[in-house]
Amino acid sequence: MxxxxxxxxxxxxxxxxxxxxxxxxxxxxxxxxxxxxxxxxxxxxxxxxxxxxxxxxxxxxxxxxxxxxxxxxxxxxxxxxxxxDFEKMKFNVQDLDPLVFGTGKKQVTVFVDPYCGFCHKMFGQMQDLQNDYTFNIVQLPILGESSVGRVRDVLCAADKAEALKTVLSGDNNSVLKPLASCDQLPVNKRLITAQFFAIKGVPHSIRQDGLITKGFIPDLKGWLAQGKG
CATH class of the missing domain: 3.10.450 (Nuclear Transport Factor 2; Chain: A,)
Incomplete structure (x- = not known):
């Protein structure tokens, strides 16, 4: 075995x-x-x-x-x-079907759970940074059965913009209209990736220069400003 x-x-x-x-x-x-x-x-x-x-x-x-x-x-x-270093690894975070927020050239990846309160606080900080950074938000179902269901609902939502809006606002109660057919393989890829990256809790953030930070970042703007690239 x-x-x-x-x-x-x-x-x-x-x-x-x-x-x-x-x-x-x-x-x-x-x-x-x-x-x-x-x-x-x-x-x-x-x-x-x-x-x-x-x-x-x-x-x-x-x-x-x-x-x-x-x-x-x-x-x-x-x-x-x-x-x-995602580039050296030839790792494409888009394979995990993340929610994308922002339009900046600098790519930031954040692993979260729908019911993570500290993740919601970080979402609030992202609002003022969306022109300078692009945030790839990867939901992981790690905080219980409710998380499993909500991650599935967001992944399979027909209206991705509405799904992103609910995630950023911490709204886990709104009903999201699902696609007629939904491939849930990205969730499995996320869980495998979390295992390889030794993600044991959320938020788990990877800055544009590859720096890993575990847990809540009180000053997201300052942390990002310190990164190269």
């Missing part, structure tokens, strides 16, 4: 373009290890990668398949833990 799950995840990873490197990553067999995270330690000028439970020590070079580079310093490891 573990091999099946890992193989399925690997297949989905390739499907949404998250894996590519100068190394051959095609594998006929996969074995899962009891590890949920890695830390990087430096000793005598050499990096070593240690599992979060201290059991496994990995020596040698580590390649970041997302940012297309080897991690050869603590600084690079720190950056890899804080930044995601």
């Amino acid at each position: 573990t091999k099946f799950i890992l193989a399925t995840i690997a297949a989905f990873t390739v499907a949404i373009g998250l894996l590519s490197s100068p190394l051959s990553l095609a594998a006929e067999n996969l074995v899962g290890l009891p590890v949920s995270g890695l830390a990087v330690a430096e000793k005598n000028g050499k990096l070593r990668f240690v599992s979060d439970n201290g059991r496994f020590l990995i020596e040698g070079r580590m390649y970041d398949t997302w940012n297309k580079e080897y991690i050869d310093s603590l600084e690079m490891a720190d950056r890899a833990s804080k930044y995601i």
Whole structure:
């Protein structure tokens, strides 16, 4: 069962373009290890990668398949833990069918839940920034069954402008007229993406320069202004 799950995840990873490197990553067999995270330690000028439970020590070079580079310093490891480069990953957020708000050149991605109060507060801050930024709002159904239903209703709404309006206002009660036929695959893609990006809560924001910030951002304008690009 573990091999099946890992193989399925690997297949989905390739499907949404998250894996590519100068190394051959095609594998006929996969074995899962009891590890949920890695830390990087430096000793005598050499990096070593240690599992979060201290059991496994990995020596040698580590390649970041997302940012297309080897991690050869603590600084690079720190950056890899804080930044995601969608362009290098060949990851297209539009594959997740987000709600798009704003017309600016700078692209910002925010993962939210329909019933997330702090997400609603961030929506309020977006109103004054819509000419400078484009916000890709990706709804995740992670706060219960009500969220599952509302994410489906918004995704399948016939009037996308009306759906966006309800989301930005925090209105989860208005009835949205559904499309005659609706493909809900984007929701599955969102959940898989959330797993890969280690999204455990919302809001989860990715700035135009790839900086990741978890949780509520009190000064969204200031945070965005600090980003390059």
